[in-house]
Amino acid sequence: MRRVPPRTLLPRAAGAAALLMVLTGCGLFSGDDKAAGPVLSEPVGVTAQAGSATTVHVMWNRPVSTTDVTGYEVYRGTVRVKKLTAQQHMVDVTGLKAKSHYEFTVRARGKDGSLGPASRRVTVTTPAVVAADGSAPGRPGALRGEVDGARAVSLAWRKASDDRGVVSYDVYQGTTKIHSVGGTRTKALLTGLRPGTAYTFRVRARDAADNVSPPSDAVRLTTARGKDEGPGTAPEGFTATARRADGAYYLDLAWTAPETGGDVPAYQVYLDGRQATTVMWGESAPKDKATYSFYIGEQAGARHRVKLRGQLPDGTWGAFSPERTVVTGR
Template structure:
């Protein structure tokens, strides 16, 4: 009897350990997928990125994923609820704590200012919009729609195209004094969501002006050089308030700006067998820039014939819900001895599309409703070497939406579809139909598709 109990106890323990390992693996996959999304306002530093950089404290989990402030698009009619605007719906509740002294503020002057986003997944984009709190807003109350002027002071149409990984808008910021909050909204074209970032701003007077530059970055070195790139690393700077980023210079030309937590960068696009000089400067939230680091001299190597293909993309999976005519795919990036330049997406054996080497998602469109499809992805380098195929991902498109005949005295929501005189129309604006408002008669309410 005793031996039986011991055996059963061991079995239970083994099952428990196995269950924990499976759960841990599942969570790692989920977190890895989530970490691939999506972007934040890097300059002027948003509340989230200042949390990651340590200038804001007691921030919660946002320090690990400032790129994940995602909620339904359509602000102010839709989007995150009042009181949860800063956290994009409440997933990171610490960000919704609001008072006049809770958050580090970025000094700003009214007039032209540049807002720079860092994107970890460059979605097809509808628009970029920027809102600011009203002159008489209450900084000690939760952020609500009533806190903001609901007409954006800056709205940039992006036409559904994909932005680069570093994207900037230059906007005319309205006249304000003291502490205000700017809400930046990145609206995605191919999903139902947008990304919401708040920026805590001081328009002179409420906070001491920061005129002290960071210390000089130390020990800049080149760790590896090829015919077209060189990898740089340096020691961190310090600042009386906080370093927000580093600027990498090639000679006198700015190559890029990286975040304060980044102490290395690979400069690409160089010419073979050519001498270059590099330096790095540190910057803070007030725009103060340190003196330059030591200069590193680099000579790229001669051109090497590249016959090595990239490794296969991994973790190909379907992202989000499929529609009746499209399926969105995402995968983990490949690596290459020189560099991945593009990815090819195959539907079965047919090429469905090609994206750049920095893009790891693609929406396959023009599909047939209620049909099963299988996809693979391969990676290519500049020499045309193509990797083996990724794992396959399969999905079935949804059924074609039912289209009802248009009828008077019927309520229609935006996006709903109807048939009329043999054509299909999509509702542009929610309304209740009347006789005379047939779709062919009122293009302001109905779009022919």
């Protein structure tokens, strides 16, 4: 592989303060750095959603590592606020202040008792408190859902009414809360489900005073059999164009992040059928439009195929975008 000077790698991302590149497909990292055994990595897919003026709902998924996990610790800043079992992947952090900014991270604990690295930091601001509000929101209406492949479903509902405003919507599988989205959203994509499995979902609305609505009507869905990812997890509006600059050609990519109900912290870019790079965002992944540019050589008339896929909130990889073909020098 041709080694490119750092100045020729031109990552660009709309709405992202820091963009980190992990070049995996071209062999830039040698096997000399392999660990002697299984290493506990950080939890993935971490999200934080204000549930009320004094609570935040934190969710995550298990690390992508081969070693056993025996528990999790949730941190607010540098202070540990929750210690949980390995089976728990979400928690409500209570006793917070209204109109306050918080940062959360999650760490996994291995079977030897040691803690793995901290997850990426997620930030959230609690809303203003609503005094003397004893009225719960009305139930969310018209809950409907669609199966999206073997491991995901999408839900949508009609917004609930509340005299002070809805802060969040909680999604329940049976009687267990499994997901939460902001009060301005009326849809969610649930990933990490089992193929060929029947599920029952309901949604409840929550206001700033922590009043919770009655549950919506239930929607029953059965995921498809097999291992395919549904198209709803793929990046949308994907485009690829070649441009010439400083005597070389670059590939400019643009897309819209899939609506997963959480951040899409990383994307894998495939060039000519092989993974070329993994693009990882730091503190803030783009919510909608994203762009990325990288060096592809100096030869005019070279034909390339490119596609990408995003990392879902559960840490798995979603469906690929449509594959685009570009020719340098045209």
